[in-house]
Amino acid sequence: MLAPLPPNDWSLDHAAHLLNRAGFGGTPEQVRAFHSLGLDAAVGLLLSARDNRLAPPAWTNDPGSLRRQAMMMMPAGNSGDSGPDADRRREAIRDAMREEREHIVELRRWWLERMRSGGQPLVEKMTLFWHGHFATSVVKVRSAWAMWRQNQTLRENALGSFRSMLQAMARDPAMIRWLDLNRSKAGAPNENFARELMELFTLGIGHYTEDDIKQSARAFTGHTVSPATQEFFFARRAHDYGEKRFMGRSGRFDGDGIIDIILDQPQCARFIAGRLWEFFAYENPEPGLLDAAAFTLHGSNYQIAPLLGSMFRSSAFYSKRAVRTHIKSPVEWLVQTCVDLETGLPASPALDIALEQLGQALFQPPNVRGWEGGRSWISSSTLVLRYNLAGYLVGATDPAARRLFNRRLVAPVDIAKLAPASLREQPQALADALVFRLFGATRSALLRTRAMACVADAAQPISDTKARSIFQRLMSTPDYQLS
Amino acid sequence: MARPTLHTRRKFLRTSILGGAVAWTLPAFIDRTFAALDAGAAGSLVQTATGRDGPILVILQLSGGNDGLNTVIPYADDAYHRARPRIGVPEKSVLRLCDHAGLHPRLPKFAQLYGEGHATVLQGVGYPNPNRSHFRSMEIWQTASDADRVEPHGWLGRYFDNCCKGQDPAVGISLGAQMPQAFSAAEPMGIALENPGRFRFAEGSEVMRDAPAESSNDGGSIGALAGGTTSDLDAFHYIERVALDAQVASDRISEIVRRHPAAGNYPHSRLGQDLQLVSQLIAGGMPTRVYYVSIGGFDTHANQAGVHEQLLGQLDDALAAFTADLRTQGNFDRVLLLTFSEFGRRVQENGGGGTDHGTAAPMFLLGGGVRPGLAGSAPSLTDLDAGDLKHTVDFRSVYATLLEKWLRVPGDKVLGRKFPTLGFI
Structure with a gap:
């Protein structure tokens, strides 16, 4: 059991911290309202909030796109490479590929809008966690529809049973293509999925043998995708029904049998609890804390919500090791910036260019391990871009960013609301308001002093343009990269 | 707005960014760097000695696990053709290096460079107790650790730490938005460069113009609010340091890219473009010792032939263009490029x-400095370890050779112990 935070300690700063980590931040009004609930109810609200009002793009229901899918999956250039038929076919494939690219752009925006709207912040944050955990890229899957299906599966299981999640991932069309399960058959198993299942999805390196990989690869043979429906299909003729030796047990295991044995290992609970702790709280958690978190996860038969609830109520989650030590991922940075500035997401293609350049193109993780996170988000290249983008989003005069993106692509910021006239004549009050809005901190003397120095730099009176510049400066700091 | 003078820029670095308690992060190179910039601004463009004369190492990472046996093909060995009935390269199309090994047919330009004596092919490189995880094996290669030990810093990071103290942060440049683990160091060094056109802090705003000259923040916004420090701000200091390095390097890189337009006839592939930029920076006299470039897609679990051929083709075209360009510049003799992958x-x-x-x-x-030819011995195709080749050369011997004979620093200081050096330099 993780030691809980004493209810009386629950402060505005804690509320802001919880919203930043379990969701994508909040405006000052939202943080105050969230704080007024009290810790227990605030966590309860995060765990229970559901909001599916933002509907996915229409093509997700379009069977026509499935036909195009099937066509793209066919090996090119087998039947007659010349003649009008081949030309038409090539042109159709080109069109289909262009459409796929457009669909992925729409899908990204749809998901980011869900994060931005804040209707179910924890579900969307956990979906982002699972996307990094079961990192699958459209570059190999080549189907926006399959990526959407996987995204929905991750969302549906986001706070539920990890066992159901694993079973669903072993049957997920995008995953099946991504890790070559569709090319694995009895007699010639492909080890790609079996290896990553243990190394990255459940146990971590060093907790299985090369023979465990070979044996379990046999158990997942037959998991494939139906060309007609693009849905999971169990190909009996490709499945290896023979006996397998796996982690000290023998039997005619299928894929679910292997998943059950993996989940029996205490290491699996420890691994997943550690991944969650690092994502939400801080890196390298204390061993005792990890034991407690793993115990909770194992004891609830791998239900995710109870573990998250005890994490978000724990005192460790609000400790010095946790608060303002997390380097925001590009998605967190961008969505949270739009929340902080109470503005909409930039239009395409600025949105896509920004996230790609910052190093986190959704549906396109660099490899199956997902994004490294932490310090690897910050390099000289990405930091320059973050600083410049901050100026662009807040509408400060900013020639370098203008070269990058067309100004019309950015939603306007209501600077009169963010920096009200009533505060502009009182530098310390303005600085405090900005620190609360941008850093969720009311108690940090350090941040207040820094912000005050910045506000004081601007001679009175503070025009709208100056106010935007003050925002730009506060956001172009190491502090703003942290949450 | 006129660009601020270098004088105010230097003052800015000292006062606004690094004021107060964080001044300890101020590296010793700053004065030297700004002395060079001052000289450049005065029109003389005096380069520091390291920028024009020193040896340069270009690391080219092939991510995903390049199929070594279909890259350097043991065409005369029946065991090869037996093991690869579908994807084996037929003997007649192999580009022969000798009477038993040859290159994949999609490497004709590299074969020609090899024939002209500009390249070495080093066979059988690996390490004891090989790990077959992409991530762990890549980590082993990047940190030069034993397979059973985890080393926090990269081998090039340890080279920066031990041998390049106080130098320009651009002693290592990685092409791409992220730094390779090989660069990670106790004291962060190195620059990640994705797009030189965008590698500039946005120019100042009204606040900056209004402020008195003494505290002018011409970099727009870097960490302008420096203050005290607390023990839990490690991530903060890391970011602050990256911001400072970026500020220093972006000045120099923009200047070089402006003065030395892209030359050479490079392919449009990402790799081609990256190598072109490396060549531009070399031509401009960047004080960079190590460039890091990568190309992905080598994890060929299925339908390998077409994909692998295409990747090797990209590699071949880019290497040929890079070589030609460096030879035109007259820098080929002081550049050494090596390729590696996490495993075969x-x-x-x-x-x-x-x-x-x-x-x-x-x-x-x-490179112009390699002793050309086929080096190392090819692993046996019949004496295998669980179906895999037994390495004949430890990759850390390759690193030791590069450190001692090319960069001319003691290898054991970087690698932790002595590894025998090889004869390829």
């Missing part, structure tokens, strides 16, 4: 026309 692939092809993760593989070394 299994000898036996799998049921899907691909190959699974394996172990040892060849490396390419390219």
Whole structure:
């Protein structure tokens, strides 16, 4: 059991911290309202909030796109490479590929809008966690529809049973293509999925043998995708029904049998609890804390919500090791910036260019391990871009960013609301308001002093343009990269 | 707005960014760097000695596990053709290096460079107790650790730490938005460069113009609010340091890119473009010792033949253009490029026309300073370890050779112990 935070300690700063980590931040009004609930109810609200009002793009229901899918999956250039038929076919494939690219752009925006709207912040944050955990890229899957299906599966299981999640991932069309399960058959198993299942999805390196990989690869043979429906299909003729030796047990295991044995290992609970702790709280958690978190996860038969609830109520989650030590991922940075500035997401293609350049193109993780996170988000290249983008989003005069993106692509910021006239004549009050809005901190003397120095730099009176510049400066700091 | 003078810029670095308690992060190179910039601004463009004369190492990472056996092909060995009935390269199309090994047919330009004596092919490179995880094996290669030990810093990071103290942060440049683990160091060094056109802090705003000159923040916004420090602000200091390095390097890089327009006839591939930028920076006299470039897509579990051929083709075209360009510049003799991948692939092809993760593989070394030819011995295709090749050369011997004979620093200081050096330099 993780030691809980004493209810009386629950402060505005804690509320802001919880919203930043379990969701994508909040405006000052939202943080105050969230704080007024009290810790227990605030966590309860995060765990229970559901909001599916933002509907996915229409093509997700379009069977026509499935036909195009099937066509793209066919090996090119087998039947007659010349003649009008081949030309038409090539042109159709080109069109289909262009459409796929457009669909992925729409899908990204749809998901980011869900994060931005804040209707179910924890579900969307956990979906982002699972996307990094079961990192699958459209570059190999080549189907926006399959990526959407996987995204929905991750969302549906986001706070539920990890066992159901694993079973669903072993049957997920995008995953099946991504890790070559569709090319694995009895007699010639492909080890790609079996290896990553243990190394990255459940146990971590060093907790299985090369023979465990070979044996379990046999158990997942037959998991494939139906060309007609693009849905999971169990190909009996490709499945290896023979006996397998796996982690000290023998039997005619299928894929679910292997998943059950993996989940029996205490290491699996420890691994997943550690991944969650690092994502939400801080890196390298204390061993005792990890034991407690793993115990909770194992004891609830791998239900995710109870573990998250005890994490978000724990005192460790609000400790010095946790608060303002997390380097925001590009998605967190961008969505949270739009929340902080109470503005909409930039239009395409600025949105896509920004996230790609910052190093986190959704549906396109660099490899199956997902994004490294932490310090690897910050390099000289990405930091320059973050600083410049901050100026662009807040509408400060900013020639370098203008070269990058067309100004019309950015939603306007209501600077009169963010920096009200009533505060502009009182530098310390303005600085405090900005620190609360941008850093969720009311108690940090350090941040207040820094912000005050910045506000004081601007001679009175503070025009709208100056106010935007003050925002730009506060956001172009190491502090703003942290949450 | 006129660009601020270098004088105010220097003052800015000292006062606004690094004021107060964080001044300890101020590296010693700053004065030297700004002295060079002052000279550049005065029109003389005096380069520091390291920028024009020193040896340069270009590391080219092939991510995903390049199939070594279909790159350098043991065409005369029946075991090769038996193990690869579908994806084996037929003997007649192999580009022969000798009477038993040859290059993949999609490497004709590299074969020509090899023939002209500009390249070494080093066979059988790996390490004891090989790991078949992409991530762990890549980590082993990047940190030069033993397979059973975890080393926090990269081998090039340790080179920066031990041998380049106080130098310009651009002593290492990685092409791409992220830094390779090989660069990670106790004290962060190195620059990640994705797009030189965008590698500029936005110019100042009204606040900056209004402020008195003494506290002018011409960099727009870097960490302008420096203050005290607390023990839990490690991430903060890391970011602050990156911001400072970026500020210093972006000045220099923009200047070089402006003065030395892209030359050469490079392919449009990402690799081609990256190598072109490396060549531009070399031509401009960047004080960079190590450039890091990568190309991905080598994890060929299924339907390998077409994909692998295409990747090797990209590699071949880019290496040829890079070589030609450096020779025109007159810098080919002081540049050494090497390729590596986290592992080779299994000898036996799998049921899907691909190959699974394996172990040892060849490396390419390219440059005017290499002793050309086929080096190392090719692993046996019949004496295998669980279906995989047994390495004949430890990759840390390659690193030791590069450190001692090319960068001319003591290898054991970087690698932790002595590894025998090889004869390829």
